[in-house]
Amino acid sequence: xxxxxxxxxxxxxxxxxxxxxxxxxxxxxxxxxxxxxxxxxxxxxxxxxxxxxxxxxxxxxxxxxxxxxxxxxxxxxxxxxxxxxxxxxxxxxxxxxxxxxxxxxxxxxxxxxxxxxxxxxxxxxxxxxxxxxxxxxxxxxxxxxxxxxxxxxxxxxxxxxxxxxxxxxxxxxxxxxxxxxxxxxxxxxxxxxxxxxxxxxxxxxxxxxxxxxxxxxxxxxxxxxxxxxxxxxxxxxxxxxxxxxxxxxxxxxxxxxxxxxxxxxxxxxxxxxxxxxxxxxxxxxxxxxxxxxxxxx
Amino acid sequence: xxxxxxxxxxxxxxxxxxxxxxxxxxxxxxxxxxxxxxxxxxxxxxxxxxxxxxxxxxxxxxxxxxxxxxxxxxxxxxxxxxxxxxxxxxxxxxxxxxxxxxxxxxxxxxxxxxxxxxxxxxxxxxxxxxxxxxxxxxxxxxxxxxxxxxxxxxxxxxxxxxxxxxxxxxxxxxxxxxxxxxxxxxxxxxxxxxxxxxxxxxxxxxxxxxxxxxxxxxxxxxxxxxxxxxxxxxxxxxxxxxxxxxxxxxxxxxxxxxxxxxxxxxxxxxxxxxxxxxx
Numbered sequence: 001x002x003x004x005x006x007x008x009x010x011x012x013x014x015x016x017x018x019x020x021x022x023x024x025x026x027x028x029x030x031x032x033x034x035x036x037x038x039x040x041x042x043x044x045x046x047x048x049x050x051x052x053x054x055x056x057x058x059x060x061x062x063x064x065x066x067x068x069x070x071x072x073x074x075x076x077x078x079x080x081x082x083x084x085x086x087x088x089x090x091x092x093x094x095x096x097x098x099x100x101x102x103x104x105x106x107x108x109x110x111x112x113x114x115x116x117x118x119x120x121x122x123x124x125x126x127x128x129x130x131x132x133x134x135x136x137x138x139x140x141x142x143x144x145x146x147x148x149x150x151x152x153x154x155x156x157x158x159x160x161x162x163x164x165x166x167x168x169x170x171x172x173x174x175x176x177x178x179x180x181x182x183x184x185x186x187x188x189x190x191x192x193x194x195x196x197x198x199x200x201x202x203x204x205x206x207x208x209x210x211x212x213x214x215x216x217x218x219x220x221x222x223x224x225x226x227x228x229x230x231x232x233x234x235x236x237x238x239x240x241x242x243x244x245x246x247x248x249x250x251x252x253x254x255x256x257x258x259x260x261x262x263x264x265x266x267x268x269x270x271x272x273x274x275x276x277x278x279x280x281x282x283x284x285x286x287x288x289x290x291x292x293x294x295x296x297x
Numbered sequence: 298x299x300x301x302x303x304x305x306x307x308x309x310x311x312x313x314x315x316x317x318x319x320x321x322x323x324x325x326x327x328x329x330x331x332x333x334x335x336x337x338x339x340x341x342x343x344x345x346x347x348x349x350x351x352x353x354x355x356x357x358x359x360x361x362x363x364x365x366x367x368x369x370x371x372x373x374x375x376x377x378x379x380x381x382x383x384x385x386x387x388x389x390x391x392x393x394x395x396x397x398x399x400x401x402x403x404x405x406x407x408x409x410x411x412x413x414x415x416x417x418x419x420x421x422x423x424x425x426x427x428x429x430x431x432x433x434x435x436x437x438x439x440x441x442x443x444x445x446x447x448x449x450x451x452x453x454x455x456x457x458x459x460x461x462x463x464x465x466x467x468x469x470x471x472x473x474x475x476x477x478x479x480x481x482x483x484x485x486x487x488x489x490x491x492x493x494x495x496x497x498x499x500x501x502x503x504x505x506x507x508x509x510x511x512x513x514x515x516x517x518x519x520x521x522x523x524x525x526x527x528x529x530x531x532x533x534x535x536x537x538x539x540x541x542x543x544x545x546x547x548x549x550x551x552x553x554x555x556x557x558x559x560x561x562x563x564x565x566x567x568x569x570x571x572x573x574x575x576x
Contacts, residue, residue, distance in 0.1 A: 012477045013400045020391030021406070023447035028413045031424035038424065045427070094314065105315050107562065108322040114558040114565065115326075116506030118524035119551045122531055123329045126540050134328060137345055166321070174566060227417050230508050238532060250419045257423050258513055270420045277417060 039268040044261040056268035066269065069252040073226060076248065079161045081221050087165060088172030095173055096180045109170030117230035124163040125150060125235050150235055156242035160231050172217055179213025211292045219284055226277050249273045333545040340541050356545040363542060364526050365518050366549065373505060373523040376441050380504040381497050383442065388451030388496065393481050395452065396459035397467065410449040418509060426513050436517045445504065451496050458492030459485055494564040505554050523550040
């Protein structure tokens with residue numbers, strides 16, 4: 001009797017789990033493991049893969065294009081992450097006030113989050129148009145002659161950082177807002193009894209209790225921006241020096257895989273990116289005791 | 298200065314900031330729409346017109362001549378709807394096995410699911426391309442849809458929700474002779490509508506906006522989706538001067554998702570933040 005019901009139970013487990021587990025094994029787990037295998041091969045998809053040991057990884061070490069892509073990725077992160085980290089927090093503090101009409105602001109800041117990166121890239125590509133775009137028109141209004149933004153790598157980078165902040169600030173604010181709303185009113189009431197002002201409440205209650213959220217936001221931002229792709233792929237003007245030089249790791253992987261058909265080399269590069277993300281996330285987890293404050297229940 | 302005045306000034310300052318934020322967020326979209334409603338000669342003016350005069354739909358006509366916009370729109374909609382339905386069904390069934398059934402090895406298998414969530418999309422795109430190519434699925438709907446169905450994230454999200462339901466419901470149903478599927482379909486799913494809506498929004502938006510995978514999996518017009526078509530449109534030789542047509546394409550791509558957002562705002566907020574802050 002017990003045996004039959006056990007078998008029946010396994011039957012139901014298989015019924016519910018099989019579609020998902022089989023799919024996961026075929027379309028996720030198998031590709032991941034095969035990608036690791038491919039990373040040690042030279043393979044153009046036409047002739048059979050040829051084992052080359054660590055040659056792909058050695059080549060990466062001396063590949064100037066890869067280092068340039070890594071440098072640009074880091075430069076983007078250095079400019080973008082602190083900006084959106086602070087602006088997102090400021091926006092969240094504003095959205096958390098009960099002022100009339102604030103839901104309208106929230107809806108507006110969320111529009112770019114919902115739009116696709118492709119649409120956002122193209123809108124801003126047009127806005128940054130040197131001759132007919134809104135940005136240089138505005139700059140001309142205050143007597144500044146705007147640069148040819150998306151034509152040279154440095155100015156293109158600034159333009160893409162601005163675009164990225166515009167697209168993501170509503171999302172980051174929303175993450176902070178969740179954290180802000182979980183802070184108990186009791187702390188603020190106690191602080192008011194002690195005569196604390198707005199600034200003291202922000203500094204001594206809100207910010208410390210928000211550190212777990214900040215930690216999560218920082219991890220999310222770094223994981224996402226090491227993988228930035230669409231805006232770099234689409235925004236620089238075709239055939240400009242920005243188009244030729246401005247590459248990040250993912251665009252470099254994609255170019256090697258799909259333009260040069262170097263599946264092994266591109267796979268090796270993607271694993272190096274994974275390793276970088278892994279190490280940075282791990283380091284942040286280790287360093288969190290230094291600044292993240294967890295409330296004890 | 299008395300405190301009432303001070304409050305009024307603070308409030309006015311806040312409203313000024315709020316107005317600036319709304320303008321900065323909305324003007325690019327207005328500019329997109331406005332550009333798409335101008336004819337060629339009016340977009341190339343050194344003094345930009347925010348409100349088009351005259352208004353014309355000719356960019357949209359040209360868009361339809363340039364690319365097979367109706368077919369491409371259908372492709373995007375079909376792929377997004379199928380992906381959403383598929384992801385929900387597959388994830389919900391797996392989540393039921395993880396949250397509402399006892400079996401040996403359950404937690405180990407669930408760890409495997411969690412582990413796959415760590416792997417970046419770019420590590421997957423090359424081997425998935427090779428796999429889909431060997432299945433003969435490049436430039437097919439199957440190639441666009443099937444590899445995206447097995448999201449460990451969806452299973453994770455629904456498992457959390459299923460775990461929060463009390464045991465009593467299904468025990469009562471068991472006594473009444475219901476089988477596992479009836480419990481899943483009639484009790485657990487209806488009680489988990491908020492989580493299902495959250496996942497639906499998350500998958501629909503992910504699929505509608507997807508670029509990296511469709512860019513390589515579906516390049517032919519018969520199966521091409523809107524973001525890929527937009528990319529092609531703006532990289533053409535005449536694209537430097539045809540911003541009205543590119544913006545018309547952007548409008549067609551963004552309007553459906555903005556409408557869904559404005560109608561289902563609260564599910565969106567849940568769907569987009571669902572990835573984190575469970576701790």
